Amino acid sequence: MSSRKQGRVVAGHDVNAYLARHVPITQAMGIRLRSFAADGVTMTAPLKPNINDKGIAFGGTLASILSLCGWALTDLVLREAGEVADVFIAAGTTEYRAPVTGRIIARCPLPPPEDLAAFLSAYRLRGRARLRLEAFIETRDARAALFHATYVARRPAK
Amino acid sequence: MSSRKQGRVVAGHDVNAYLARHVPITQAMGIRLRSFAADGVTMTAPLKPNINDKGIAFGGTLASILSLCGWALTDLVLREAGEVADVFIAAGTTEYRAPVTGRIIARCPLPPPEDLAAFLSAYRLRGRARLRLEAFIETRDARAALFHATYVARRPAK
Numbered sequence: 508m509s510s511r512k513q514g515r516v517v518a519g520h521d522v523n524a525y526l527a528r529h530v531p532i533t534q535a536m537g538i539r540l541r542s543f544a545a546d547g548v549t550m551t552a553p554l555k556p557n558i559n560d561k562g563i564a565f566g567g568t569l570a571s572i573l574s575l576c577g578w579a580l581t582d583l584v585l586r587e588a589g590e591v592a593d594v595f596i597a598a599g600t601t602e603y604r605a606p607v608t609g610r611i612i613a614r615c616p617l618p619p620p621e622d623l624a625a626f627l628s629a630y631r632l633r634g635r636a637r638l639r640l641e642a643f644i645e646t647r648d649a650r651a652a653l654f655h656a657t658y659v660a661r662r663p664a665k
Numbered sequence: 666m667s668s669r670k671q672g673r674v675v676a677g678h679d680v681n682a683y684l685a686r687h688v689p690i691t692q693a694m695g696i697r698l699r700s701f702a703a704d705g706v707t708m709t710a711p712l713k714p715n716i717n718d719k720g721i722a723f724g725g726t727l728a729s730i731l732s733l734c735g736w737a738l739t740d741l742v743l744r745e746a747g748e749v750a751d752v753f754i755a756a757g758t759t760e761y762r763a764p765v766t767g768r769i770i771a772r773c774p775l776p777p778p779e780d781l782a783a784f785l786s787a788y789r790l791r792g793r794a795r796l797r798l799e800a801f802i803e804t805r806d807a808r809a810a811l812f813h814a815t816y817v818a819r820r821p822a823k
Contacts, residue, residue, distance in 0.1 A: 525718070529716075529717065529718035530716070530717045530718060530723055531714060531716065532693060532714055532715050532723055532725070532726060535690060535694075535714075536690060536693075556689060557690050558687075558688070559687065559688045560683070560688060561751065561753070565688055565690055565729075566729075566732050566753075566754045566757070567690070567725065567726075567728060567729025567730075567732050567733065568690060568729070570725060570728040570729065570732070570757070570759070571723075571726070571728065571729065572725075574724050574725050574728070575725065593719065595724075596724045597760070597761055598758065598759065598760045598761065599724070599758070599759055600756065600759075601728070601756065601757055601758075602755070602756045603753070603754055603755055603756065
């Protein structure tokens with residue numbers, strides 16, 4: 508499966524295979540990229556391996572999947588622009604608002620186009636740039652958790 | 666193993682058995698309570714199951730172990746005071762400052778005594794109270810991640 512945005516394929520990059528190979532705890536959590544499209548990145552995970560003592564989703568898993576949504580969006584946006592970078596999270600805040608009692612669905616919308624353009628041009632100019640993103644956990648009734656984070660893209664060594 | 670603080674046992678409560686039974690993803694992460702003592706709560710986890718694509722600890726695991734440190738401290742402080750509560754995290758911020766390249770060690774110091782006293786008295790009065798805590802990931806050289814969070818204790822139903 509390739510990652511898609513607005514019908515376009517980000518050639519040769521498969522986020523789920525990458526996570527399975529390089530971030531093994533995501534497999535225990537069952538985290539999967541569902542889509543990369545005009546509305547941003549959506550990832551999902553089953554409740555069962557991520558349940559806590561209250562019978563709802565563990566907050567650490569929610570922080571993890573939200574962090575990964577923003578990481579994937581940053582990485583995929585760079586790849587679509589023909590760039591490859593080391594992308595890492597610099598800071599993230601999770602606000603837990605309502606319990607998650609079923610399948611975990613995390614969404615990270617694309618940021619405003621002017622933010623993306625500024626991020627890409629800074630990266631091309633300096634080989635290092637920051638992107639602020641917001642994401643959330645979606646349930647039928649509400650946004651069960653809100654997340655905002657800053658990601659750094661850095662040109663790989665060598 | 667029982668949980669201890671300043672040499673005292675929090676009778677009948679074993680955080681590690683509780684996590685193993687009720688928060689299964691902590692077992693995949695290998696998260697363990699090491700101590701509850703005068704300096705607060707210390708938890709550890711091995712790097713290997715929590716590694717990421719850069720060969721360092723995955724940020725989601727760091728957010729998870731830091732969240733759990735504060736949760737355990739809140740729960741254990743209530744138990745020491747003779748109270749049992751449902752404890753959950755309301756919000757948490759993780760600032761990632763340096764890579765974690767070995768065993769993960771997370772510490773949540775006890776908050777100032779006046780904060781603890783206010784928390785316990787609010788809980789006893791209203792059956793619901795908030796506690797703000799700070800925690801960090803410790804490496805030989807630095808605090809590799811800083812965390813601050815708000816926890817809510819609520820009197821269990823029935």
